[in-house]
Amino acid sequence: MQDWSRLTLAPLFKRRVFSSTQQDETLTRVSEALKDHRLTWKSGRVDAELNRGRFGSLTVCTLRYGAEVHIEPDRLQDFMLVQVPLRGRACIECGDDRVDATPDCAAVIAPNRPLRLHWEAGCEQLLLKIPRGKLEAIGRRAFGDAADRPLDFSPALRLDNPIGAAWRSMVTGMIHLLPTLDDGAPRPPAAWLEHIEDTLILHLLYNQPNTWQHHAGTAPSEPRRLTLAESYMRAHLSAPLTLPDIARHAGASATVLTRLFQEHRDTTPMNALRALRLDTARQQLKSDAAVSVTEVALGVGFGHLGRFSEYYRERFGELPRETRRSGG
Structure with missing residues (x-):
């Protein structure tokens, strides 16, 4: 995807957490950075790399394993995750739904969805991690009492239409701002940064079909x-x-x-x-x-x-x- 080239994502790729050719080290480091999970290595050479930036309460990463892998993290529980391949493809099973994720189709994974993932060899993904507390706080402002219900999303997020392209541009803009959050850098106003963070989450809540939308104004x-x-x-x-x-x-x-x-x-x-x-x-x-x-x-x-x-x-x-x- 041209809009998410390595040049465009350079501020994130400069924030390397680790790179490795070892299976055990990769499993340990990814578990520490994201969540404990079971990892089954398939075909291909291990060529793993994780880069990570933080923007307020949000965490944005790029991750690759190199080899083909099968991942079982169970339910995410404490956060929501958006995954979109930058290169290659992945099959993401969210409960009874399946998303064939490509650079044009991301997966939105709600905190309580049972989750299994299969990444083909060479797949590299952009991951956006949204803490459940932040999600619920914004949901209450947007949907009132409806946000007290369990949250579930329609997991397939198209990025090849105007709504998806707008969200992609917002994420890109957030990544461009990462250097302004470094120690010693001129820092933008905190209220403006939080507005960007909140708007990115609201875009998903308003535009990606979910249970809070469905019950807003009609909750018994x-x-x-x-x-x-x-x-x-x-x-x-x-x-x-x-x-x-x-x-x-x-x-x-x-x-x-x-x-x-x-x-x-x-x-x-x-x-x-x-x-x-x-x-x-x-x-x-x-x-x-x-x-x-x-x-x-x-x-x-x-x-x-x-x-x-x-x-x-x-x-x-x-x-x-x-x-x-x-x-x-």
């Missing part, structure tokens, strides 16, 4: 016990809540409440509580320059600062201090 009322549980969580974020505590105040057993969260939120009650705490912490870090990261963590119920930072980065793609430094 939630079960009362689920609503009560979430209201109790929001009112007691700093308290040492347990599942029995939450269930009791919602008027349900722990088993029933867990089932309600799984059916309507695609998560568990305690994971939902952690997400609420982290979202609240992010809002505070962006809006109140006087409060410290430690105070924010304690205020939303995290007694262990290291664990708070780990969970925060997992959800938003950056550390709490980086949110503070960006100035919101």
